[in-house]
């Protein structure tokens with residue numbers, strides 16, 4: 001256990017009035033000399049700014065009237081957000097499509113969660129040998145480094161562009177995200193507690209279900225909800241990009257195919273409403289979990 | 295009758311110096327044995343070799359008629375079920391209630407599935423309740439363990455060990471994180487458990503006077519070797535200094551207290 005041996009009066013000085021500095025510690029900090037990393041960063045920023053200025057000066061605008069283009073853009077935005085309307089898509093259809101998108105998000109979160117649960121157990125340092133956790137964590141970090149859309153496109157090679165590729169690709173990325181989150185949640189339970197239970201004769205599965213999961217339940221639920229929200233956004237994008245049906249596909253058709261700005265506005269509002277409702281439910285649930293942590 | 299017998303037990307961790315170097319002793323049923331010695335002497339290592347949380351390097355440990363180091367996985371589990379253990383930092387699942395933590399002591403008796411699902415019989419629950427009540431935690435049964443004081447947590451730890459119906463309980467510095475009051479309560483309970491219930495206790499302690507006051511026998515170890523093994527009455531100030539490797543008179547031991555209990 002850590003004990004702070006400093007006299008209390010030093011701690012009294014660490015307060016907002018004193019600007020969070022500990023008196024007695026040698027005044028102002030000396031300037032840090034530029035290390036290699038900081039130097040590289042500065043050179044990089046300088047080069048980027050120079051290139052940007054050069055590009056803006058030498059750009060070829062041709063027949064585009066910048067002022068008119070800006071006005072048109074504003075006008076389009078006005079149509080989208082102030083005059084939403086529906087033509088081909090009835091409100092009922094739109095809701096149905098949103099439900100499909102939510103289903104896609106739910107399915108991938110569920111698949112991802114179940115697989116990630118087991119991988120998370122193997123990735124938790126207090127539950128598995130070090131070599132195993134290293135392999136699991138490395139594998140999962142690799143998957144996570146590649147964006148969801150790329151995984152969908154990779155699986156589209158085998159499954160064809162559509163909902164199957166979207167489900168597999170999104171599940172894949174969810175697994176990696178949730179495995180890391182779950183493993184870290186499992187690690188919240190101290191190794192010594194696990195030692196105590198195995199010293200009393202409990203076996204690994206019993207310890208996992210009777211001690212590790214009850215301790216990690218709150219964070220596991222929070223992480224899963226968080227991922228569900230991410231997957232909802234992903235599912236909208238996949239509908240557009242990978243033709244995975246749902247409201248995203250309608251948005252893509254309205255925007256890219258029919259150029260129906262009013263419908264784009266309507267769909268945007270519907271998605272926004274659902275996303276907000278989701279957020280509210282998640283926040284409420286998290287609050288309830290925190291109040292009654294069992 | 296000997297319940298536990300250690301024969302020439304040695305333990306090497308990574309380095310060339312042994313944590314235990316040829317430790318031998320026997321413990322009778324119902325005996326209250328205190329193990330004292332300086333930090334790093336090998337007390338915790340000794341305790342964990344007995345229930346094989348640590349594998350010994352050499353020597354033999356007999357518990358009843360079981361050769362501890364030769365046990366297969368299933369028999370090892372049975373051995374551990376019969377030996378309770380309590381710890382300096384209690385090692386409870388903080389998020390769970392007192393009763394849930396105590397019932398964990400029954401997991402060793404269950405099939406994997408019954409344990410995973412947490413299916414405890416009526417008798418088990420009654421027994422857990424009774425032990426909790428005897429230890430004076432009747433009002434905290436459904437409280438979460440992170441809301442308890444240190445002394446109360448340690449009593450939950452004791453209850454978890456007792457619900458195993460153990461033949462022996464190993465205590466690794468059970469009062470090192472407690473104030474004198476709570477320490478006394480815990481030690482009094484441990485004494486009752488040894489003398490009243492006939493459960494053997496092996497107790498690592500840092501406080502020599504507590505060991506003197508409570509135990510039937512004291513084992514002093516230094517650098518992995520047993521340097522004293524005998525009744526508290528024969529442990530003189532000189533011998534104590536030898537155990538701790540200091541000049542006599544430097545240790546803070548209240549020798550008057552040995553007659554207090």
Ligand SMILES: Nc1ncnc2c1ncn2[C@@H]1O[C@H](COP(=O)(O)OP(=O)(O)OP(=O)(O)O)[C@@H](O)[C@H]1O
Nearest residue numbers: 307308312313331332333334335336337338339340
């Ligand atoms: N897991 C380990 N790996 C390597 N060395 C260890 C390990 N555990 C203990 N040791 C070493 O073994 C020796 C005995 O340690 P042990 O924890 O048994 O001492 P202790 O008597 O319980 O000390 P304390 O009173 O501080 O708890 C020490 O020198 C320690 O450094």
Ligand SMILES: [Mg+2]
Nearest residue numbers: 337338339466
């Ligand atoms: Mg120790």
